[in-house]
Amino acid sequence: MKYDLAIIGAGPGGYVSAIRAGQVGLKTIIIDKQYVGGMCLNWGCIPTKALLESAKLYSRIKTAEEFGIMGIDPKTLRYDWVTAKTRAQTVVGRLTKGIEYLWKKNNVEFVKGEAKILSAHEIEVSDRLIQAENIMIATGSKPQALEGVDSKLVIELERLFDLDALPKKPLIIGKGPVALETLEYYRLLGIPATLLVKGDNLLPGLDPYIVNFMKKKLKKAKMPVHYSEEFTIEGSECKVGDKVIKFDKIINANWRTAILPEMNSKVELENGYVKVDKEFRTSIPNIFAVGDVNGESYMAHAASAQGLAVINRLKGIEEDYDKIIPINIYSVPEIAQIGLTEPELVEQGADFKISEFSLNANGKALAAGTAEGFVRILSEKKYGEVLGVQIVASDATDMISEAGALMQMEGTVYELANTVHAHPTISEALMEAGFDWLGKPIHKV
Numbered sequence: 001m002k003y004d005l006a007i008i009g010a011g012p013g014g015y016v017s018a019i020r021a022g023q024v025g026l027k028t029i030i031i032d033k034q035y036v037g038g039m040c041l042n043w044g045c046i047p048t049k050a051l052l053e054s055a056k057l058y059s060r061i062k063t064a065e066e067f068g069i070m071g072i073d074p075k076t077l078r079y080d081w082v083t084a085k086t087r088a089q090t091v092v093g094r095l096t097k098g099i100e101y102l103w104k105k106n107n108v109e110f111v112k113g114e115a116k117i118l119s120a121h122e123i124e125v126s127d128r129l130i131q132a133e134n135i136m137i138a139t140g141s142k143p144q145a146l147e148g149v150d151s152k153l154v155i156e157l158e159r160l161f162d163l164d165a166l167p168k169k170p171l172i173i174g175k176g177p178v179a180l181e182t183l184e185y186y187r188l189l190g191i192p193a194t195l196l197v198k199g200d201n202l203l204p205g206l207d208p209y210i211v212n213f214m215k216k217k218l219k220k221a222k223m224p225v226h227y228s229e230e231f232t233i234e235g236s237e238c239k240v241g242d243k244v245i246k247f248d249k250i251i252n253a254n255w256r257t258a259i260l261p262e263m264n265s266k267v268e269l270e271n272g273y274v275k276v277d278k279e280f281r282t283s284i285p286n287i288f289a290v291g292d293v294n295g296e297s298y299m300a301h302a303a304s305a306q307g308l309a310v311i312n313r314l315k316g317i318e319e320d321y322d323k324i325i326p327i328n329i330y331s332v333p334e335i336a337q338i339g340l341t342e343p344e345l346v347e348q349g350a351d352f353k354i355s356e357f358s359l360n361a362n363g364k365a366l367a368a369g370t371a372e373g374f375v376r377i378l379s380e381k382k383y384g385e386v387l388g389v390q391i392v393a394s395d396a397t398d399m400i401s402e403a404g405a406l407m408q409m410e411g412t413v414y415e416l417a418n419t420v421h422a423h424p425t426i427s428e429a430l431m432e433a434g435f436d437w438l439g440k441p442i443h444k445v
Contacts, residue, residue: 011038
């Protein structure tokens, strides 16, 4: 049987593409060797955020008395890992069933097995030959293996939910959102975790202003973070320079590497990722690659957006892919960024202006006890077009979508300032930052 499209990988790039392909009438098959929903749904984005919500609630309950809620003794509180894990897995199960239903509804065939690309139009799965007019590689990425470390000491994120109990003194090795979120998780639970950042950049790709904010926060909270490419591990000790870090387990939050399917007809690679053009075509014209595997972005929503762009292309919709992809980090407070950073604008020689508004002057944030953070806008000076937005707030990962919509339409700070924002909301800080650019902030002292 011949298909219009065969997709390898059922994560956010693959499963979303399959649904849309079915909706527009493409005969589609999707293949995954293990997970419906991929890494993101099964052990990444969704379950880890469910665990973070459990940890945030556990930590916040300890402050209940400040909000007039009496009778809770913080000393009697207990975090139950098994219950929290079960809840997270229940959420995952509900979502995976939803994906399978949508595939069935849109006549998408799912095959569980390991795919091998035999040629430009042929894939082998468990001795079955699948022929397809087009192939999409959406196999994602995973943390790079930690070299020189006994694997018995290491907890891979994919195996997190296999644990019967959490480590008592974990050492997290890596960098980026996953490393920071993992450190935050243990901090919220009161477990003494240490983060070893490989290199000197805690959050690659983020504006230094945000990175410096987070570094100061971690230091103030006395959360141990060390920066070094060089370290040695002997037994249950990690030596970084003259410092010795004791641990019981190592959590691998290393920077990611592409997961490549087996291929007879090999596509061109670049730095270990599948090389693609602006239409996400590989060196073989009818084979596409979307998501982490092409190295363009490590964000799940970017994978989905790229996949949808490919489906549009297959249906003859000619459009340039010019999506502005937000970066979300589910720390406390949350971090979100979209568009260009200050160093990038300086490098371009852009004439820009920065405006900012602190949540310390935001009524909703103060009422909720979440006034740590800010909104920062980078805009072009002449017309006020918004070029970049950075948010640190309890709801930053939701708030950034407003900035994304504004920037997608080439909106300006004038339009942002003139948009009526409901009161009281934390999103008012976006409006205030717009007024700040005009030199007329309403509530800024």
